[in-house]
Amino acid sequence: MKIAVIGTGYVGLVTGVSLSEIGHDVVCIDVNKEKIKKMRQGISPIYEPGLSEMMMKNSAAKRLSFTNDHRTGMQQADVIYIAVGTPEDPDGSADLSFVDEASKNIAECIDHNVIVVTKSTVPVGTNHRIKEIINSRLMGRFTVEVVSNPEFLKEGSAIYDSFHGDRIVIGAENEHAFGVIEQINQPFNIPIFKTDIKSAEMIKYASNAFLATKISFINEISNICELVGANIESVSVGMGLDQRIGSQFLKAGIGYGGSCFPKDTKALIQIAGNVEYEFELLKGVVNVNKMQQGILIRKLKECVSDISGKKIAVLGLSFKPNTDDLRESASILITEELIKQGALVMAYDPIAMENAKSILNPLVCYASSIEEAVENSEAALIITDWDEIKNVDLTVFAKMKNPLVIDGRNCFSINEMAKNKVEYRSIGRPFTPQLVEAAPI
Numbered sequence: 001m002k003i004a005v006i007g008t009g010y011v012g013l014v015t016g017v018s019l020s021e022i023g024h025d026v027v028c029i030d031v032n033k034e035k036i037k038k039m040r041q042g043i044s045p046i047y048e049p050g051l052s053e054m055m056m057k058n059s060a061a062k063r064l065s066f067t068n069d070h071r072t073g074m075q076q077a078d079v080i081y082i083a084v085g086t087p088e089d090p091d092g093s094a095d096l097s098f099v100d101e102a103s104k105n106i107a108e109c110i111d112h113n114v115i116v117v118t119k120s121t122v123p124v125g126t127n128h129r130i131k132e133i134i135n136s137r138l139m140g141r142f143t144v145e146v147v148s149n150p151e152f153l154k155e156g157s158a159i160y161d162s163f164h165g166d167r168i169v170i171g172a173e174n175e176h177a178f179g180v181i182e183q184i185n186q187p188f189n190i191p192i193f194k195t196d197i198k199s200a201e202m203i204k205y206a207s208n209a210f211l212a213t214k215i216s217f218i219n220e221i222s223n224i225c226e227l228v229g230a231n232i233e234s235v236s237v238g239m240g241l242d243q244r245i246g247s248q249f250l251k252a253g254i255g256y257g258g259s260c261f262p263k264d265t266k267a268l269i270q271i272a273g274n275v276e277y278e279f280e281l282l283k284g285v286v287n288v289n290k291m292q293q294g295i296l297i298r299k300l301k302e303c304v305s306d307i308s309g310k311k312i313a314v315l316g317l318s319f320k321p322n323t324d325d326l327r328e329s330a331s332i333l334i335t336e337e338l339i340k341q342g343a344l345v346m347a348y349d350p351i352a353m354e355n356a357k358s359i360l361n362p363l364v365c366y367a368s369s370i371e372e373a374v375e376n377s378e379a380a381l382i383i384t385d386w387d388e389i390k391n392v393d394l395t396v397f398a399k400m401k402n403p404l405v406i407d408g409r410n411c412f413s414i415n416e417m418a419k420n421k422v423e424y425r426s427i428g429r430p431f432t433p434q435l436v437e438a439a440p441i
């Protein structure tokens with residue numbers, strides 16, 4: 001099958017690369033000239049395990065190519081995927097301007113009938129809007145069918161998720177479109193769930209909102225655990241053993257970040273608001289997340305009342321491990337607040353520091369190792385649970401002025417930290433050594 005993919009962000013690139021890997025001919029189109037130049041040289045614009053190798057392999061096999069030119073890209077394409085961004089508008093709703101522009105590009109460039117598949121996360125009704133935009137410009141010259149095929153990949157395991165996802169959702173308006181998109185996806189060998197377009201669009205928002213709800217729920221439970229002396233790690237494991245609850249997304253921390261949960265929860269509140277429905281539960285989820293992102297600063301202030309002029313180490317900057325993405329990471333808010341209070345911030349991240357330099361306050365300094373970051377510091381704040389951080393030799397903290405670690409991701413054993421004479425504050429767990437420590441989830 002000949003496929004064009006519009007937009008080569010996370011989703012567009014991973015979609016294009018995975019579809020070429022299962023044997024389709026794919027052209028990825030992006031308006032960003034720098035990105036296309038890099039990808040033509042075999043360089044992936046994002047850090048994602050396994051992506052570069054698969055990209056180079058399929059480019060060499062001539063199943064995958066990159067262009068800035070929409071017309072060239074869409075020539076002969078049977079199916080065109082839209083994978084452009086849907087960022088947050090100031091009122092929280094989804095900004096559809098990139099989707100609209102991509103739809104216009106399609107109308108201007110195609111010279112045959114096509115199926116347009118929307119991978120971008122879009123509010124209910126957007127696929128019909130895409131069809132209208134295209135049809136109003138084509139004036140009946142060609143037939144366009146639209147399909148909603150939301151993406152469920154996670155950053156940091158995007159390639160793995162493409163080949164091992166739990167389901168592929170296809171929302172279509174007729175059997176022909178269902179058939180073609182089903183056929184394209186068959187080689188992934190993942191269960192396909194077919195539904196109507198509006199339900200497919202809603203499945204994506206509802207799934208992200210539900211996962212975000214699980215995270216805010218467990219974060220609130222962790223705050224209560226601290227007050228009553230329970231241990232959130234044990235509570236999460238104990239809850240997760242109930243298959244109706246499930247063990248995933250019950251890891252308490254510093255709130256969810258990333259390019260999607262924050263924007264998609266707010267967009268769903270707006271989608272509901274547009275039909276005069278107040279989504280109270282989801283509003284609570286968003287508010288809890290905002291509070292949780294500030295928890296490390298509150299814990300630091302409890303231990304060190306004045307941080308002005310003091311060196312504070314910040315370990316991990318990306319919103320989660322295995323990605324260089326800082327979008328909506330708690331590191332942005334935390335480093336900003338530390339600098340506001342006069343601290344000297346020394347940050348370290350295994351992969352995300354280059355990205356961080358253009359995003360974080362310019363007063364943030366960067367270390368080349370965990371050791372350099374913590375040396376002579378007053379406190380170390382842990383923001384991202386990279387393996388390198390979780391597996392660090394705990395004796396490294398002896399290099400601090402007064403070893404104090406405030407861990408937003410529960411990376412370490414309370415007992416081991418006590419043995420190493422580190423004052424240790426984490427999320428939803430007691431301060432003192434424990435008789436039984438739950439293995440972290």
Ligand SMILES: NC(=O)C1=CN([C@@H]2O[C@H](COP(=O)(O)OP(=O)(O)OC[C@H]3O[C@@H](n4cnc5c(N)ncnc54)[C@H](O)[C@@H]3O)[C@@H](O)[C@H]2O)C=CC1
Nearest residue numbers: 007008009010011030031032084085086098102120121151
């Ligand atoms: N990032 C993620 O992990 C996931 C994202 N999504 C959804 O997928 C969509 C895309 O997300 P990202 O890949 O993160 O977006 P992104 O914003 O990182 O990348 C979008 C790309 O599209 C390009 N673009 C914009 N308009 C264009 C046009 N008219 N023609 C050609 N290229 C154009 C931009 O230059 C950019 O490279 C969003 O709706 C997002 O919510 C869904 C699942 C996972």
Ligand SMILES: O=C(O)[C@H]1O[C@H](OP(=O)(O)OP(=O)(O)OC[C@H]2O[C@@H](n3ccc(=O)[nH]c3=O)[C@H](O)[C@@H]2O)[C@H](O)[C@@H](O)[C@@H]1O
Nearest residue numbers: 151152153154155249250251253255256257258260319320
């Ligand atoms: O629509 C999207 O963009 C994607 O959003 C999330 O994927 P992603 O944001 O890449 O990463 P997650 O692993 O979901 O983590 C999101 C945030 O939640 C936090 N989190 C996650 C799980 C958990 O138990 N606790 C927790 O605090 C992470 O640290 C991170 O900050 C969803 O998991 C994907 O299914 C979805 O496709």
